[in-house]
Amino acid sequence: MILSRSARAALIAVMAAGLAFVYVPLVVVLVSSFNTDRTFGWPPSGLTLEWWGRTWDNPGAREALWTSVKAGLGATAIALVLGSMAAFAVARYRFFGRDVVSIIVVLPLALPGIVTGIALSNAITTTLEPFGVEFGLFSVIVGHATFCVVVVYNNVLARLRRTGGSLEEASMDLGADVFTTFRHVTFPAVRSALFAGGLLAFALSFDEIIVTTFTAGATVQTLPLWIFTNLARPNQAPVVNVVAAILVLLSVVPVYLAQRISSDPAGGRL
Amino acid sequence: MTSKRLLALTAAALLALSACGGDDGGDAGTGGETNGTEQQGFTPPDLKPLDKLGTPEGELNIVAWAGYAEDGSTDPDVDWVTPFEEETGCQVNVKTAPTSDDMVNLMKTGQYDVVSASGDASLRLIASGDVEPVNTDLVPNYVDVFDALKMKPWNSVNGVSYGIPHGRGANLLMYNTNEVKPAPDSWGAVFDEASQYSGNVTAYDSPIYIADAALYLMKTKPELGIENPYALDDEQFQAAVDLLKAQNEHIGEYWSDYTKEIQAFKNKDSVVGTTWQIIVNLAQAEKAPVEAVLPTEGATGWSDTWMVATKSEHKTCAYLWMDHIISPTANAQVAEWFGEAPSNEKACAETADKSHCDTFHAADEAYFDQVWYWTTPIAQCLDGRTDVDCKDYGDWTTAWQEIKG
Amino acid sequence: MLLLLLAPMAVLVVVYLGSLAVLLLSAFWTTDVFTGAVVKDTTFDNFRELVTTDVYRTVTLRTISVAAAVTVICAVLAFPMALFMAKVASPRARRVLVVLVVTPLWASYLVKAYAWRAMLSGDGVLNWALDPFGLTGPGFGLTATVVVLTYLWLPFMILPVYAGLERLPDSLLDASSDLGARAGRTVRSVILPLAFPAIVAGSIFTFSLSLGDYIAVQIVGGKSQLLGNLIQGNAGAANNLPLAAALAAVPIVIMVVFLLGVRRTGALENL
Numbered sequence: 001m002i003l004s005r006s007a008r009a010a011l012i013a014v015m016a017a018g019l020a021f022v023y024v025p026l027v028v029v030l031v032s033s034f035n036t037d038r039t040f041g042w043p044p045s046g047l048t049l050e051w052w053g054r055t056w057d058n059p060g061a062r063e064a065l066w067t068s069v070k071a072g073l074g075a076t077a078i079a080l081v082l083g084s085m086a087a088f089a090v091a092r093y094r095f096f097g098r099d100v101v102s103i104i105v106v107l108p109l110a111l112p113g114i115v116t117g118i119a120l121s122n123a124i125t126t127t128l129e130p131f132g133v134e135f136g137l138f139s140v141i142v143g144h145a146t147f148c149v150v151v152v153y154n155n156v157l158a159r160l161r162r163t164g165g166s167l168e169e170a171s172m173d174l175g176a177d178v179f180t181t182f183r184h185v186t187f188p189a190v191r192s193a194l195f196a197g198g199l200l201a202f203a204l205s206f207d208e209i210i211v212t213t214f215t216a217g218a219t220v221q222t223l224p225l226w227i228f229t230n231l232a233r234p235n236q237a238p239v240v241n242v243v244a245a246i247l248v249l250l251s252v253v254p255v256y257l258a259q260r261i262s263s264d265p266a267g268g269r270l
Numbered sequence: 271m272t273s274k275r276l277l278a279l280t281a282a283a284l285l286a287l288s289a290c291g292g293d294d295g296g297d298a299g300t301g302g303e304t305n306g307t308e309q310q311g312f313t314p315p316d317l318k319p320l321d322k323l324g325t326p327e328g329e330l331n332i333v334a335w336a337g338y339a340e341d342g343s344t345d346p347d348v349d350w351v352t353p354f355e356e357e358t359g360c361q362v363n364v365k366t367a368p369t370s371d372d373m374v375n376l377m378k379t380g381q382y383d384v385v386s387a388s389g390d391a392s393l394r395l396i397a398s399g400d401v402e403p404v405n406t407d408l409v410p411n412y413v414d415v416f417d418a419l420k421m422k423p424w425n426s427v428n429g430v431s432y433g434i435p436h437g438r439g440a441n442l443l444m445y446n447t448n449e450v451k452p453a454p455d456s457w458g459a460v461f462d463e464a465s466q467y468s469g470n471v472t473a474y475d476s477p478i479y480i481a482d483a484a485l486y487l488m489k490t491k492p493e494l495g496i497e498n499p500y501a502l503d504d505e506q507f508q509a510a511v512d513l514l515k516a517q518n519e520h521i522g523e524y525w526s527d528y529t530k531e532i533q534a535f536k537n538k539d540s541v542v543g544t545t546w547q548i549i550v551n552l553a554q555a556e557k558a559p560v561e562a563v564l565p566t567e568g569a570t571g572w573s574d575t576w577m578v579a580t581k582s583e584h585k586t587c588a589y590l591w592m593d594h595i596i597s598p599t600a601n602a603q604v605a606e607w608f609g610e611a612p613s614n615e616k617a618c619a620e621t622a623d624k625s626h627c628d629t630f631h632a633a634d635e636a637y638f639d640q641v642w643y644w645t646t647p648i649a650q651c652l653d654g655r656t657d658v659d660c661k662d663y664g665d666w667t668t669a670w671q672e673i674k675g
Numbered sequence: 676m677l678l679l680l681l682a683p684m685a686v687l688v689v690v691y692l693g694s695l696a697v698l699l700l701s702a703f704w705t706t707d708v709f710t711g712a713v714v715k716d717t718t719f720d721n722f723r724e725l726v727t728t729d730v731y732r733t734v735t736l737r738t739i740s741v742a743a744a745v746t747v748i749c750a751v752l753a754f755p756m757a758l759f760m761a762k763v764a765s766p767r768a769r770r771v772l773v774v775l776v777v778t779p780l781w782a783s784y785l786v787k788a789y790a791w792r793a794m795l796s797g798d799g800v801l802n803w804a805l806d807p808f809g810l811t812g813p814g815f816g817l818t819a820t821v822v823v824l825t826y827l828w829l830p831f832m833i834l835p836v837y838a839g840l841e842r843l844p845d846s847l848l849d850a851s852s853d854l855g856a857r858a859g860r861t862v863r864s865v866i867l868p869l870a871f872p873a874i875v876a877g878s879i880f881t882f883s884l885s886l887g888d889y890i891a892v893q894i895v896g897g898k899s900q901l902l903g904n905l906i907q908g909n910a911g912a913a914n915n916l917p918l919a920a921a922l923a924a925v926p927i928v929i930m931v932v933f934l935l936g937v938r939r940t941g942a943l944e945n946l
Contacts, residue, residue, distance in 0.1 A: 001762040001848045007858040011763055014755040015772075021752075022779055022829065025790040028800060029782070032793070082684045089680040102943045103934055104688055110879055110930050112887015114903050115695070115923045118910045122701065122920075123694030125379075135381070146691050149684070158944075178676070207784055209890065218331055218365065218381040227785045236343070237789075244786035251781030255774050312709060371912030378711060378914065398710035469814070476912075521898045523815060538797040539815070648709065664708035667913045672730040674900050 026248060033241035051238035061243055064226030071137060071212075071222055072205040075144035079201045080194060082145070083152030091160035092168075105153050108146035116146060117214030124215070135217025143215040144208060148201035155197035156190050163189045192261050199258045203251075312648075314427050315399040320578070323408055323586045326358045330587040333376045333385040335574070336366040336528050337548045337608045338436070338595075348607055350600045357594075360587035368526035369476040370644065371667075377401070383582040384591055386436055388572040389424035390478050390644035394663075396432050401577040403430045409593045414614045418635055424645060425575040433575035434592045437601070439610030439630065440571035440641045441474070441482070442562040444545035444553075446535060457486045457565045459542050461513060464520040472534060472543030473517065475524035477663070477670035478644055481570050482544065483510040483517075485642060489567040498653035499570065500645045507661045507669070514673045524674070528552075535560050547609020547630075571641035605630070695927070702920035711914045721921035731905070735925055738902040741817065742885035745824045746832075746878045752825070753832040753877065758866070761840035762848065773837070780830050788894045791823045795895055815897035823895050824885050831884070832877035839873025840866070875942035882933065886926045902926060 003011070036046035055061060090101055108116055120143050124133055133139065167189070171181040209224040216225060227243070230236035332339050341351035341364065351362050365382065367373045370391035377385050377400045387395055395401040406412045412420075412434060419425075419435035426432055445454055450467065461483070464471045473479055484499035487509055496506050522540055525531040528549050534540040535549075536558040550562040576592045578585060594600055596613055602620035605612035611632035612618065618627035631637035645652065651660040661669075703717045725731045760772045779787075792815075794800040801812035813819050843866065851861040889903030902925065909919035937943065 001845070001858070001861075002852045003763065003858045008763065011755055011759045014752075015759045018752055018756045018829075019775060021826065022776070024800075025787055025794060025826065026779060026782055028794060029786055029790045032790070078687075082687055085680040086684040089677055089684075093677050093680075095677060099938075103938065104692070105684075106879075106934070106943065108691060110883045110934055112883055112903065112926050112930075114887045114889060114906050114910075115698075115927060116691075118906070118916070118919060118923065119691075119694040119698040122698050122916060123690075127697060135379075142687075142690070146687065149687065203780055207781070209784060210887075218363070218379070224783060224785060227783055231785060231789050240786060244783050248778060248782045252774060252778055255777050255781070256770075259770055259773055369912055371914065374711065375911050375914050394709055394711065398712060518898065523897045533796075537799070646709070662708055664915075667708075667915070668724075668728070671900070671905060671908070672728070674898060675730060675733065 029241050029248075030245045033238060033245050035238065051242050055239050055242040055246075058239055060221075060226060060230070061223075061239065064221050064223045065243075067137070067221060068206055068223035071140050071144060072202045074137070074141035075148045075205040076198050076202045078141065078145040079148035079152045080198050083149045083197065083201075084156045084190065084194060086149070087153050087156035087160060091157055092165055105150045109150050113147075113208070113210035114214075116143065117211045120146075120211070121214040135215060135220070137220050139215040139217070140212055140220055140222065143211045144205040147208075147211075148205055151201045151204065152194065152197035155193040155200075159190050159193035195261055196258050199254055312393075312397045314396045314430075317399065317402040317580055319403040319405040320408060320585050320589065321405070323589055326360050326587050326590060327584040328359055328361060328587070330360040330362050330384070330584050330591055331382045332362060332364045332591070333367055333373050333382045334364055335386055335388075335608075336368070338386050338574075338604060339364045339366075340604070340607060348603075350595075350603050354591060354594045354600075358587065358590045360584070360590060362591075368528075369474075370478065371476060374400075377579060380579070380581040383579050383584045384588045385577050385579070386574050387433065387577050388574050388644045390646045390663075392424050392433065392575055392577065393427075393646050395577060396427055399580055401432060402580040404433050404578055404592075405589075406431050406434070408589050409434055409596070411593050411596045411598075411614060414598070414616050415596065416613060416615055416633065418638075419573065419613050422573070424573065424643065425577075433577040434596055435613040436574040436576055436595065437605050437608070437610045437613045438571060438573035438638065438641075438643065439547065439608070440564055440569040441544050442547060442550065442569065443565050444535065444543060444550055444560055444562045446538065446541040447559045447561050449538070449541040453561065453563070454542070455563055455566055457482070457567050457569075458490075460544070461486055461517055462490075464517055464542075467541050468520040469522045470539065470541040471517070471520045472523055472525050472531065472540040473521060474544050475526040477666040478570075479544070480507075480510050480514065480666050480669065480673075481642060481644070481647075483513045485570060486567055487513065498651075499642050500647045501651040501653040501655065501660045502647070503651070503655075503658040503660055507665070511669050511673060515675075518673055518675060532556060532558070548607065551609055568640035568642070571638075571643055573643045602626075605632075698920045699924055699927075700920075701917050702924055704917045706915045706917055708915075713917065721918050724918070725921055725925075731922070734900055734902055734905055737817070737899075738886060739929070741821055741824070741901065742882045744821050745828065745885045746881045748821070748825045749829055749832040749881045750836075750874050750878060753829060753836050754870075754874065757833050757836040757840050758862070761837055761843070762845075776830055776833050776837075784827060785890070785894075787827060788823055788891045791819070791826065792894050795819050815895050817896065817899050819895040819897070820892045820899060820901075823891050824881075824888060827891065828881040828884050831880040832874075835873045835876040836870060839870050839876075843869055872941040872944070875937050875940050879933065879937065879942065883926075883930050886929065 031044060033051055034047045034049070035044040036048045086101065086105065090098055120139070124135060124139055167185050168181055171185045176184070207224060209228060212222055212225060216222065227240050231240050339351055339362065340348045341362065342349035351364070354360070355362055365376060367376055370388050373385055373387060374391050374394050376382055377395055378398070385395070385401070415435050419438070421429070421431060425435065443454060443457060443459060445459065447453070450459065460471055460473065481499040484496055484502055484506065487494055487506070488496040488499060491509065494506050494509055496502065502510060523534060525534065525543070528546065531540065531545065531549055532553045535553050536556050545562055547562065550560060553560050576595065578588045582588055595604065598614055598616040598620045601612045601614040601617035605617060606621050606623065606626055609630070611627065611630040618632055621627065627633065646663050647661060647666055649659050649662045651658065701713065702721055703719070705714045705716070705718060705720055706712070707714055756776070760769055764772055795812055795815060805812055847865055848861060851865045856864065887903045889901060889907045892899055892901045892904060902922065906919050906922045909915045909922060
């Protein structure tokens with residue numbers, strides 16, 4: 001795009017300001033993880049590695065992290081399967097109510113989390129408990145799956161729309177059955193969309209707190225729940241900062257990967 | 271509203287018709303207590319207490335006020351949960367709740383075994399059947415509990431005990447010694463004089479706080495005729511609500527998480543407001559310049575009871591816990607950590623600070639007559655009036671949302 | 676084949692819509708305040724209370740305003756950033772910038788909110804930075820809430836807008852400047868109209884996420900209440916699920932109307 005020098009400079013300035021806005025609080029978190037003063041006082045009174053050391057020994061954090069990973073993988077798996085199947089149905093077939101599918105699928109993400117949370121929690125206590133469904137990891141996974149599906153669905157649908165059905169038709173004309181076509185033609189085309197969608201779905205599930213609060217029950221503690229209970233306690237707050245800092249630093253890797261693998265410009269669509 | 275009032279009145283009428291409640295061991299009247307059992311206005315479900323202890327189940331899920339069940343994670347030296355776990359093998363999971371409403375809610379999920387219920391939660395739990403009567407014979411340390419705490423209107427119904435007393439205390443007025451001068455001694459600092467500290471006043475975030483406003487009006491506007499801050503008719507209630515709406519203008523933040531209040535006072539985001547002794551202690555430990563005082567008008571407070579969930583699957587562990595927490599050593603530890611009066615007489619000899627029981631008036635009934643324990647307001651007036659209807663907790667809850675605006 | 680594809684999805688949809696329906700159904704019941712038991716007599720009491728009591732109206736309007744403000748500010752911030760990333764930056768820089776913008780999504784929501792609480796507090800970074808100029812920060816309150824919500828949802832706006840702008844053929848922009856338009860005119864007349872569906876797509880998230888949020892406002896909002904707090908308070912502490920359900924109907928209605936409205940702009944394909 002052709003820009004005058006001043007316009008270009010202005011855009012760069014806005015970009016820099018935007019990035020600064022995004023990263024200053026994260027830097028504050030990082031610095032606070034070294035702060036000797038336990039409550040985020042500023043400027044920091046001193047620097048120490050004590051909290052980083054303590055985090056290694058913290059069993060609560062490790063357990064919560066593992067629970068979050070399990071929940072995220074579960075929700076992502078469900079989302080990958082259901083989302084891509086639904087995307088196929090919408091992209092390749094015509095049926096009654098096709099237009100409405102997009103709206104229904106996006107509802108869990110478009111409606112506030114608290115609505116989903118109390119709806120599911122209420123459903124479990126009133127109608128599903130007699131059937132043996134109780135609060136626990138499973139209810140958390142189902143709760144997360146509701147909004148993770150749409151992420152995968154959108155990515156796969158966009159990809160399918162872009163590639164069109166002609167390659168698949170050609171493959172079938174050449175004699176391949178549905179499953180062979182899928183394995184050799186369709187899947188390679190949507191593979192990166194699945195990866196990008198799955199990654200974003202995992203990220204959404206990993207950091208989700210509102211729906212999780214209502215569906216977790218007493219025994220399950222995902223990482224956000226652990227953070228919620230510990231951020232307020234003076235002794236634990238610095239450990240939480242360390243955990244958060246680690247998460248951010250580590251997450252650069254999958255985000256970068258998604259960017260490279262996905263031919264989608266943003267590395268995935270919401 | 272009408273249907274709720276009818277329900278409460280009908281229940282009260284039925285109860286009054288069927289002979290008045292049994293001996294509750296306390297006198298009717300002045301602060302700290304509601305009147306006799308017939309004033310409780312409901313019939314509890316017919317539940318039986320535990321017969322005898324079995325083998326410990328290996329697990330115990332507790333709902334408690336923050337600071338009541340410390341396991342070393344707040345402060346490594348403050349731990350009376352681990353010794354219990356080692357002795358009984360009951361692995362403890364503690365869920366702290368910021369308000370009584372949250373506690374009632376958590377108990378309704380049926381996933382917890384014991385709860386440290388204040389008076390404004392206990393009767394609701396009894397009425398809904400979420401807690402069952404407690405067999406005090408199974409709790410050996412119960413005999414040493416102060417008589418003034420046994421079989422009270424908030425922990426017993428019709429002569430049946432529903433829990434083991436934990437301890438009691440008063441809500442205090444905390445202030446920043448640098449910003450609030452001269453040192454206040456009246457709740458006026460957060461009501462009539464709140465404008466001086468506008469934007470830095472704090473208050474407890476629960477509808478039960480309306481009682482604090484009513485208490486202030488009891489002393490400053492005697493013409494309203496408030497006898498009991500939990501028994502408010504239309505006019506008295508409206509006065510309290512108006513006072514709180516005026517206060518809301520100057521509030522910076524309401525608190526329910528005690529550590530947020532500690533930080534707010536430390537950062538000077540709050541300089542004056544209601545508090546618990548434990549918050550004062552922890553804030554002072556964090557070098558915040560704060561002090562607390564029991565104002566001249568008296569205060570609201572709490573008398574907490576450990577109760578057993580009806581649906582609990584770990585009742586033996588529950589009873590063992592209750593016995594442990596009121597044992598002299600543990601009761602002394604928690605009373606000192608939280609800053610309240612213990613329930614066990616023998617705990618007074620075990621406190622590190624030998625004057626703890628005196629400071630907190632553990633045996634001083636005259637003091638606690640000035641303290642209005644948290645109680646659930648019901649339509650049938652708790653001060654004995656029968657010519658008017660009082661506002662029930664539903665009204666208080668709705669009003670609280672309106673006050674916060 | 677079609678049924679095979681749709682069946683599992685349908686199960687999830689039934690579970691989700693079913694629980695929403697059960698929730699909305701309970702909005703027509705009431706609760707016994709003392710025992711907390713739900714009284715299943717059908718009544719419009721809750722909805723009547725919603726409409727007649729001032730506080731619910733005030734809070735709803737306040738929440739809608741906050742959500743709208745957050746959406747507008749996010750859009751205003753995100754558009755130039757996305758434009759730079761999509762059309763001005765070199766391909767190498769583009770990749771780095773995308774990573775930089777998306778990574779904060781992985782930082783915990785709570786930690787970010789508490790970091791802002793610390794920054795906005797009495798002796799936090801903001802006051803410390805403004806002190807030499809004799810100014811003070813906004814402290815806790817609605818302004819802080821809007822700032823923090825904008826901060827939290829910004830990536831949700833940048834991503835769709837960036838994707839939409841990226842899809843814009845460069846040839847259109849070249850043609851526009853060939854016809855004599857300067858950058859500003861190109862943006863106004865060519866880019867914005869074409870990117871509009873993407874902006875609307877982003878706004879679905881920022882608007883709905885702000886509409887139902889109750890955590891950020893508890894952390895930095897001071898004494899403010901938003902719709903999410905009322906719903907959560909009633910569903911939780913006040914144990915009045917019927918009233919909470921009635922309150923929950925409000926954002927549901929708002930968002931459904933919003934979604935139906937934006938369907939025509941093509942935003943749903945731009946998510």
